[in-house]
Amino acid sequence: MTTTTPKGFRAAGLSAGLKPSGKDDLALVVNDGPTYAAAGLFTSNRVKAAPVLWSEQVLRTGTVQAVILNSGGANACTGPDGFADTHRTAEAVAAALDIGAVDVAVCSTGLIGERLPMDKISGAISPLVNALSADGGADAARAIMTTDTVPKTADYEADGWSIGGMAKGAGMLAPGLATMLVVITTDAVMDPAALGDHLARACSVSFERIDSDGCMSTNDTVLLLSSGASGTAVDDDEFEAALTGVCLDLARQLIDDAEGAAHTIAITTRGAASTADAVEVGRTVARSNLLKCAVFGRDPNWGRVLAAIGTTAAAFEPDRLDVAFNGVRVCRAGGIGEPRSLVDLSSRAVRIEIDLHAGAAEATIWTNDLTYDYVKENAEYST
Amino acid sequence: MTTTTPKGFRAAGLSAGLKPSGKDDLALVVNDGPTYAAAGLFTSNRVKAAPVLWSEQVLRTGTVQAVILNSGGANACTGPDGFADTHRTAEAVAAALDIGAVDVAVCSTGLIGERLPMDKISGAISPLVNALSADGGADAARAIMTTDTVPKTADYEADGWSIGGMAKGAGMLAPGLATMLVVITTDAVMDPAALGDHLARACSVSFERIDSDGCMSTNDTVLLLSSGASGTAVDDDEFEAALTGVCLDLARQLIDDAEGAAHTIAITTRGAASTADAVEVGRTVARSNLLKCAVFGRDPNWGRVLAAIGTTAAAFEPDRLDVAFNGVRVCRAGGIGEPRSLVDLSSRAVRIEIDLHAGAAEATIWTNDLTYDYVKENAEYST
Numbered sequence: 001m002t003t004t005t006p007k008g009f010r011a012a013g014l015s016a017g018l019k020p021s022g023k024d025d026l027a028l029v030v031n032d033g034p035t036y037a038a039a040g041l042f043t044s045n046r047v048k049a050a051p052v053l054w055s056e057q058v059l060r061t062g063t064v065q066a067v068i069l070n071s072g073g074a075n076a077c078t079g080p081d082g083f084a085d086t087h088r089t090a091e092a093v094a095a096a097l098d099i100g101a102v103d104v105a106v107c108s109t110g111l112i113g114e115r116l117p118m119d120k121i122s123g124a125i126s127p128l129v130n131a132l133s134a135d136g137g138a139d140a141a142r143a144i145m146t147t148d149t150v151p152k153t154a155d156y157e158a159d160g161w162s163i164g165g166m167a168k169g170a171g172m173l174a175p176g177l178a179t180m181l182v183v184i185t186t187d188a189v190m191d192p193a194a195l196g197d198h199l200a201r202a203c204s205v206s207f208e209r210i211d212s213d214g215c216m217s218t219n220d221t222v223l224l225l226s227s228g229a230s231g232t233a234v235d236d237d238e239f240e241a242a243l244t245g246v247c248l249d250l251a252r253q254l255i256d257d258a259e260g261a262a263h264t265i266a267i268t269t270r271g272a273a274s275t276a277d278a279v280e281v282g283r284t285v286a287r288s289n290l291l292k293c294a295v296f297g298r299d300p301n302w303g304r305v306l307a308a309i310g311t312t313a314a315a316f317e318p319d320r321l322d323v324a325f326n327g328v329r330v331c332r333a334g335g336i337g338e339p340r341s342l343v344d345l346s347s348r349a350v351r352i353e354i355d356l357h358a359g360a361a362e363a364t365i366w367t368n369d370l371t372y373d374y375v376k377e378n379a380e381y382s383t
Numbered sequence: 384m385t386t387t388t389p390k391g392f393r394a395a396g397l398s399a400g401l402k403p404s405g406k407d408d409l410a411l412v413v414n415d416g417p418t419y420a421a422a423g424l425f426t427s428n429r430v431k432a433a434p435v436l437w438s439e440q441v442l443r444t445g446t447v448q449a450v451i452l453n454s455g456g457a458n459a460c461t462g463p464d465g466f467a468d469t470h471r472t473a474e475a476v477a478a479a480l481d482i483g484a485v486d487v488a489v490c491s492t493g494l495i496g497e498r499l500p501m502d503k504i505s506g507a508i509s510p511l512v513n514a515l516s517a518d519g520g521a522d523a524a525r526a527i528m529t530t531d532t533v534p535k536t537a538d539y540e541a542d543g544w545s546i547g548g549m550a551k552g553a554g555m556l557a558p559g560l561a562t563m564l565v566v567i568t569t570d571a572v573m574d575p576a577a578l579g580d581h582l583a584r585a586c587s588v589s590f591e592r593i594d595s596d597g598c599m600s601t602n603d604t605v606l607l608l609s610s611g612a613s614g615t616a617v618d619d620d621e622f623e624a625a626l627t628g629v630c631l632d633l634a635r636q637l638i639d640d641a642e643g644a645a646h647t648i649a650i651t652t653r654g655a656a657s658t659a660d661a662v663e664v665g666r667t668v669a670r671s672n673l674l675k676c677a678v679f680g681r682d683p684n685w686g687r688v689l690a691a692i693g694t695t696a697a698a699f700e701p702d703r704l705d706v707a708f709n710g711v712r713v714c715r716a717g718g719i720g721e722p723r724s725l726v727d728l729s730s731r732a733v734r735i736e737i738d739l740h741a742g743a744a745e746a747t748i749w750t751n752d753l754t755y756d757y758v759k760e761n762a763e764y765s766t
Contacts, residue, residue, distance in 0.1 A: 047693030047701045047717070077689050079702065079718035112686025113719055215673045215687070216694050289672070289753075290598045290761050297762030303495025304598070306460050310430030311599050318430045319462065334430070335462030336496055370672075371762075372755050378673050379680030 002137030002153035005164030006187035008032050008227025012131035013143030016124035018072030018110075018117060024143035025072040026121065028128050029183050030097065031065050035228035037192030038064035039199045040105070043220035049076030050083040051106040052219060054090065058105045062192055064225055065103035067183055068093050068128075069144050070121065071168070073110040076218040085116050092122055096129040107181045107221050109146055109168060141166035144181055147377060149257055154249035156242040161188040161230040163242055167250040182207070182222040182250060187230035188239055198240045199224045206247035209279065210366045212258040213374070214287040255366045260373030263295050265350045266364055273359035277314035281354060282365030284312050292370035295350055300325035300343035305352065306334070315358040322355040385520030385536035386412050388547030389570035391610025395514035396526030399507035401455030401493075401500060407526035408455040409504065411511050412566050413480065414448050418611035420575030421447035422582045423488070426603035432459035433466040434489040435602060437473065441488045445575055447608055448486035450566055451476050451511075452527050453504065454551070456493040459601040468499050475505055479512040490564045490604050492529055492551060524549035527564055530760060532640055537632035539625040544571040544613040546625055550633040565590070565605040565633060570613035571622055581623045582607045589630035592662065593749045595641040596757070597670040638749045643756030646678050648733045649749055656742035660697035664737060665748030667695050675753035678733055683708035683726040688735065689717070698741040705738040 004011050011029045018025040031038075040059040042052050058064060068089060075082050090104040097104075108116070131139075141151040148168050155164040169180025190198075203222055224243070256264055267285050272278035285291060288308040294301035302323045309321060323331035325343045332338075350369075387394050394412045401408040414421075423442040425435050441447060451472060458465050473487040480487075491499070514522075524534040528551050538547040552563025573581075586605055607626075639647050650668050655661035668674060671691040677684035685706045692704060706714035708726045715721075733752075 045690060045693040046695075046699075047689045047704075074686070077686055077714065077718055079716065082718070112684075112690065113714065115719070213672045215671055215690065218686075218690050218693060288598055289596045289757075293758050293761030296758065299762070301495075303457070303460055303601075306430045307428060307495065307598065307601050310428040310601060312429075316429075321430075331460065331496065333462065335460055335465070336498070370758055372758055374672075375676050375679065375753055375755055375758060378676035379682070 002141050002155065002166045003029050003164045003183055003185045004134055004137035005155040005157065006162045006185045006227060006229070008187050008229025009185045010132040010134050011136035011140040012128050012133065013136065013139035014124065014128055014131055017120045018070060025070055026124050026128055027069045027140035027143035028093065028132060029067045029140055029185065030132055031225050031227050033227055035226060036063040036065050037190065037195055037226045038062065039196035039224045041199060041203055041222045043217055045216050045218050047077065047218050049074050049108060049219040050078060050086040051075055051108045052221060053083060054086045055105040055107065055221060058102055061102060063103060064105050064223065065099050066093055066097055067105045067107065067223055069107040069181055071109050071144050071146050073108060073114055073116045074112045074219050075108040075116050076112040078115055082115060085118050088118060089121055092125045096125050105223055109144065109181050109219055112218060137164060137166065144168040147259055152250055152253040154246045156246050158242065160232040161234055162186065163246050165246050165250055167254060169254045180217065180220055180254060184224045184246060186226045187228065188226060188234040189228045189230065189232060190226050190234065190239060194236060195224055195226060198243055201240060202244040202247045205244060206251040209364065210251045210255050211283055211286045212255060212368055252366065255368055258368045259377045260371045261368035262371050263350050263369040264348055265295055265352060265367050265369065267352045267354065267367065268362060268364045269354045269356065270362040271355040271357045271359060272361040273315035275361045275363055278361050278363035279365065280312050281309055281314050281356065282363055284308050286365045286367035289370055295345060296369040296371045298345040300330055300340050300345060302331040305354065306331065309354065314356065316356040320357040324353040326351050385524050385538065385549045386547050386566055386568045387517055387520035388538040388540065389545045389568045389610060391415050391570050391612025392568045393515040393517050394519035394523040395511050395516065396519065396522035397507065397511055397514060400503045401453060408453055409507050409511055410452045410523035410526035411476070411515060412450045412523055412568065413515055414608045414610050416610055418609060419446040419448050420573065420578050420609045421445065422579035422607045424582060424586055424605045426600055428599050428601050430460065430601050432457050432491060432602040433461060433469040434458055434491045435604060436466060437469045438488040438490065438604060441485055444485060446486060447488050447606065448482050449476055449480055450488045450490065450606055452490040452564055454492050454527050454529050456491060456497055456499045457495045457602050458491040458499050459495040461498055465498060468501050471501060472504055475508045479508050488606055492527065492564050492602055495601060520547060520549065527551040530642055535633055535636040537629045539629050541625065543615040544617055545569065546629050548629050548633055550637060552637045563600065563603055563637060567607045567629060569609045570611065571609060571617040572611045572613065572615060573609050573617065573622060577619060578607055578609060581626055584623060585627040585630045588627060589634040592747065593634045593638050594666055594669045595638060595751055635749065638751055641751045642760045643754045644751030645754050646733050646752040647731055647749065648678055648735060648751060649747055650735045651745060651747045652737045652739065653745040654738040654740045654742060655744040656698040658744045658746055661744050661746035662748065663695050664692055664697050664739065665746055667691050669748045669750035672753055678728060679752040679754045681728040683713055683723050683728060685714040688737065689714065692737065697739065699739040703740040707736040709734050
C-alpha cells in the first residue's frame with residue numbers, strides 16, 4: 001500500500017527527534033527507476049517555505065530520484081538561513097544515496113517561523129537511508145503526520161501497473177494550487193511530458209476542491225514520481241482516471257480528518273453557467289463561519305447559504321436559488337421551501353445541494369464544520 | 384443622546400412580541416423637519432432582504448421622513464410575500480404619521496428565511512407612534528438589538544448643531560458597502576446633494592473597515608437623515624469630520640460587542656503601495672480563522688499572519704515583511720524577529736502592525752478573535 005505499492009520505490013520513516021512527542025517525523029521516498037520522470041504542484045501562496053522554493057527548482061529538471069519530508073517544523077519564513085538548511089538536507093540525502101542534490105525534493109510541515117534543528121536531521125539521514133525498504137510506505141506516511149489523527153494513504157492497482165500515494169494535512173487546508181504534503185508514485189511507463197498535465201488536471205478536481213478552513217499554507221506540495229518499473233505502457237486516459245481517483249481518495253481523507261471537525265460537508269453546486277462559477281459558489285459557502293457553526297449545531301440554516309452565495313460574482317438570479325440539506329429542499333426559488341424540521345444533520349456526512357438555475361455546469365467542494373475542538377486545537381497549540 | 388440628540392427628531396421603541404424573550408423589538412425614528420434630506424448605503428450582497436429592496440427605492444427620492452426598524456426577523460429570502468410585508472409596514476407607518484409610504488424607510492434584522500408576524504407588527508404601529516418622543520432615542524437603540532449585549536449609540540455636539548446615531552450588529556459583520564443597521568441623524572443645515580458623498584466617505588473608513596467574521600449580511604443598511612432644525616449651516620469638511628467620528632465610534636462599538644469575542648484586534652497595514660492594498664491585506668489577515676484562534680489562545684503566531692498576507696495581490700516582497708504584536712516586532716524582513724515570549728496578549732485590545740515596505744499608504748481593519756463562545760452562539764441559536 002501507499003508510495004511503495006508501485007514497483008521501483010522504497011521508503012522509510014523514523015523519529016529524528018523533531019517532535020517533542022518523540023513520534024516519527026522524518027520520511028524518505030526513493031525512486032529506483034529505471035526512469036525518474038516527476039511532476040509537482042506547489043502552493044500559490046506568495047509567502048513560500050524554503051523547501052517549496054527548493055523543490056520548485058528541482059522539479060524544473062523534470063526528474064526526481066528522492067523526496068525527504070519532515071514534520072515538526074515548516075521551515076517557512078526563516079530567510080536565507082532556512083533555505084540553506086533545506087539545501088544541506090538535500091545534499092546529505094544525495095550523498096547517502098550517491099545521487100545529485102538537484103535530484104532530491106524536500107518537503108517540510110509544522111510551525112512557521114522557527115529554524116529546524118539541523119543537527120538532528122543530519123544525524124538521522126544515514127539511519128533513514130539504511131531503513132529504506134520496498135514495504136516502507138506505511139512508515140513514511142506515519143512520519144509526515146502533524147495534527148493528523150490517522151495516516152492517509154491510497155492506491156490503485158491495475159493489470160501490471162499501479163499508483164500509490166500518501167498525504168498529510170489537517171489544518172490550513174485551502175489550496176490555491178496544490179495542497180498539503182502529498183507524494184504519489186507510479187510504476188507505469190508514462191510519457192514524462194504528460195505527467196505534469198495529468199497531475200494538474202487530477203488536482204484541479206480533487207485537492208483544489210477541498211477547503212477546510214479557508215487558510216492557504218506556505219508549504220503545500222504535491223509530487224508525482226514515476227519509476228517505469230512495471231514495464232507497462234498505460235493509456236493516457238486510463239492513467240489520468242486512476243490518478244484522479246487516488247487524488248480524490250486522499251483529498252477526502254484530509255477533510256475527514258480535518259482539525260476538530262464533527263461533520264464532513266459536501267457542497268454541490270448545480271445549474272451553474274460555468275464550472276468556475278460552481279467552484280466559486282461552493283468555495284464561498286464552504287468559507288462561511290456562520291454556516292459551519294450552524295452545521296455543527298445541526299441547524300439547516302439555509303439563510304446563511306444564500307447570504308454567502310450573494311457575495312459571489314457567479315451568474316444567478318436570487319429568486320431562482322434552490323438549496324437542499326441532505327435531500328430536503330428547504331429553500332425553493334430563493335424563498336421558504338420544505339420545513340427545516342425535516343432535515344436530520346446527526347450523521348457525520350452532510351450534503352448541501354445548491355441549484356443556481358443558470359446553466360448546466362456543476363462542481364462539489366468538500367469542507368467541514370466549525371467546532372469547539374477546531375478553536376481549541378488552534379488556540380492551544382502553535383502550528 | 385443617540386438619534387434624538389439633534390433637534391427635529393423623535394423616536395420610540397417597544398415590544399411588538401416578535402422576540403420570544405419579550406424584549407423590545409420595534410423602533411421608529413421620525414424626522415419632523417423642516418427639511419428631510421437623506422442618504423443611505425446598503426449591503427452589496429446580491430441576496431438582499433425585502434426591506435433593503437424597499438428602502439433603496441425610498442432613498443432614490445433623496446428624502447426620508449421616518450424609519451421603522453424591527454429585530455426578531457430579517458425578512459430576507461421571503462419572496463414577493465415578504466416584500467409585500469415590508470410595503471404594508473411602510474404604509475401603516477405612513478398612515479399613522481399622515482405622510483406617504485414612499486417617505487418611510489424600513490429595516491429588519493434577525494433570522495433569514497422566515498416570514499414576519501404581520502399581525503403583531505400592524506397592531507404595534509399605533510402604540511409606537513404614540514410613544515414617539517424627543518428623548519426616545521435610547522428606547523429605539525435598545526429595540527434594534529439582536530445578539531448585541533449592549534445598545535450602541537454615539538453623538539457629536541458642536542456649537543448649535545449636532546449628529547446622533549445608533550447601530551446594532553454583533554454577527555455577520557463584514558460589510559461589502561455599508562453594514563448592519565445604523566441610523567444617523569443631524570440637525571445641521573446641509574446641502575442634500577452632499578449628504579450622500581459625506582456618508583459614503585465616512586463609511587469607507589469606518590463600517591467598511593470592520594470585519595468580525597467575514598460573513599456579509601443580506602440586510603446591512605446605514606441611513607443618514609437631516610432635519611435642518613438647528614438652522615445652522617455647517618462647513619462641509621467640518622461636517623464630514625464629525626460624521627466620520629460618529630461612524631468610527633459606532634463601528635468600534637460593533638466590534639467590541641461582536642459575538643463571543645474575547646479580543647478586539649486592530650490590524651494596521653503600513654508601507655502599502657495604495658490604500659486598497661492596505662485594506663486588502665488587513666481584511667485578509669482579519670479573516671484568517673487560524674490567526675483568530677491563535678489570538679484567542681494568546682499566541683502571537685506571526686506565521687499565520689504571513690500565510691494570510693501571501694494570499695493577497697498587494698504589492699510586497701515576502702523577504703521585506705515586518706509584523707509586530709502589541710509593539711513587539713516578532714517578524715522582521717520576512718523572518719524571525721524578537722522572541723514571541725515578549726508579547727503579552729492578555730488584554731482585550733490587540734494591535735497587529737504590518738509593514739509591507741512597498742509604499743506610503745496605510746489602513747486599519749478591526750476584527751476580533753474566534754472563540755468557543757462564537758461557535759456556541761452560532762451553533763446553538765438560529766440567526
